Amino acid sequence: MEKKPFVTFEQLKEIDKTYPTPYHIYDEKGIRKNLENLLEAFSWNKGFREFFAVKATPNPFLLQILKDYNCGVDCSSYTELMLAEKLGFDGEHIMFSSNATPAEEFQYARRINATINLDDFTHIKFLEEVAGLPETISCRYNPGGVFQLTNGIMDNPGDAKYGFTKEQLFEGFKILKEKGVKNFGIHSFLASNTVTNEYYPALAKVLFTLAVELKEQTGAEIKFINLSGGIGIPYRPDQEPNDIFAIGEGVRKVYEEVLVPAGMGDVAIYAELGRYIMGPYGHLVTKAVHEKHIHKEYIGCDACAVNLMRPAMYGAYHHITVMGKENEPCDHMYDVTGSLCENNDKFAIDRMLPKIDMGDFLVIHDTGAHGFAMGYNYNGKLRSAELLLKEDGSVQMIRRAETPADYFATFDFCDILK
Numbered sequence: 001m002e003k004k005p006f007v008t009f010e011q012l013k014e015i016d017k018t019y020p021t022p023y024h025i026y027d028e029k030g031i032r033k034n035l036e037n038l039l040e041a042f043s044w045n046k047g048f049r050e051f052f053a054v055k056a057t058p059n060p061f062l063l064q065i066l067k068d069y070n071c072g073v074d075c076s077s078y079t080e081l082m083l084a085e086k087l088g089f090d091g092e093h094i095m096f097s098s099n100a101t102p103a104e105e106f107q108y109a110r111r112i113n114a115t116i117n118l119d120d121f122t123h124i125k126f127l128e129e130v131a132g133l134p135e136t137i138s139c140r141y142n143p144g145g146v147f148q149l150t151n152g153i154m155d156n157p158g159d160a161k162y163g164f165t166k167e168q169l170f171e172g173f174k175i176l177k178e179k180g181v182k183n184f185g186i187h188s189f190l191a192s193n194t195v196t197n198e199y200y201p202a203l204a205k206v207l208f209t210l211a212v213e214l215k216e217q218t219g220a221e222i223k224f225i226n227l228s229g230g231i232g233i234p235y236r237p238d239q240e241p242n243d244i245f246a247i248g249e250g251v252r253k254v255y256e257e258v259l260v261p262a263g264m265g266d267v268a269i270y271a272e273l274g275r276y277i278m279g280p281y282g283h284l285v286t287k288a289v290h291e292k293h294i295h296k297e298y299i300g301c302d303a304c305a306v307n308l309m310r311p312a313m314y315g316a317y318h319h320i321t322v323m324g325k326e327n328e329p330c331d332h333m334y335d336v337t338g339s340l341c342e343n344n345d346k347f348a349i350d351r352m353l354p355k356i357d358m359g360d361f362l363v364i365h366d367t368g369a370h371g372f373a374m375g376y377n378y379n380g381k382l383r384s385a386e387l388l389l390k391e392d393g394s395v396q397m398i399r400r401a402e403t404p405a406d407y408f409a410t411f412d413f414c415d416i417l418k
Helices: 009-015 028-041 060-067 078-086 103-111 122-130 166-178 199-218 244-262 274-281 310-314
Strands: 023-027 049-053 072-075 094-097 115-118 136-140 147-149 152-155 183-187 221-226 268-271 282-293 297-301 320-322 332-337 346-353 361-364 385-389 395-399
Touching (some): 028 060, 028 244, 028 274, 028 385, 049 274, 072 078, 078 103, 094 103, 136 166, 166 199, 274 282, 320 346
Parallel strands (some): 072 094, 183 221, 221 268
Antiparallel strands (some): 023 282, 147 152, 282 297, 282 361
């Protein structure tokens, strides 16, 4: 499958007159269409709601688009809760899933009436002491071991730091019920970035079966089951994308098979699909500014790992399009690098691309989630701007680029740099 950018070469040349590279740009039309498909795929469930993972793309302009579709937000920190509250998300539309959680974060979540998703058995007592227990609460489940589908092992929950064991979950539900909690939810995340239609239905079967057991053994009123994230995107051009309609239908079948016969046909399904919703609809746009010919051929860009950390951190693949040369043969092998004093600052290694000339625009695909969000300031590098390609073709700046004043702002308590 060929990966095509959602911006054209002509559009990039026009944008360049106002906004210098590097920058992240997002496709409003693509985001909206993808959201509409997700909501349609799960429309069979009356209570379905998407809680977008703010950590994936924490930009208020983009979160506002999601708000148009009655989505909620999945927050994991104090500032993410602040962002959600400032944008007008009410408690019903805020899921707070954190771990090793400070007291003040639980207190804030309680104050704005967010749904708290507890990560650990010991957090029951801690939450009660620092903020009090709400009437509705969710608990995160970790089954341990490995999580396997027909095409092999997907991930290793037993090595993950998150969640209750099964025994802790049953004991936790009993304790919470005794302490006055009336409504319960279950949450689990067993595999990351799966590119298979099997994952969500398989996870659903695990959680739906667990929910029936919990209700029968503890009498807990289970109101929702949160399948969280894990539906991935095809970063590589040879990967088949997930079919959200097949996934929704797969979950529906398991729902009818497990929950409905148990008298639980009113349980709401929640999702937290940050990467799936936003990932393909973001590009990092950068320019080739240097070339180097030593033991290998290198192209140096004006973007670096502070703009997109995934290749440096995980060795992750991100497709690259050399704009204006889409139809030229990929007959040059390059390492495409940034300017950090780190040898892992490479967007691509031994990548076959058309001949790259200085000044060429490179579009790095699939940066709409966990792209800008994972940025940092190592080497004194500054975070880039974020732009939105609107449905009408116009371009809006939705975050300005950092300046040196931003970098030095945390020294404003003294005059050492004045």
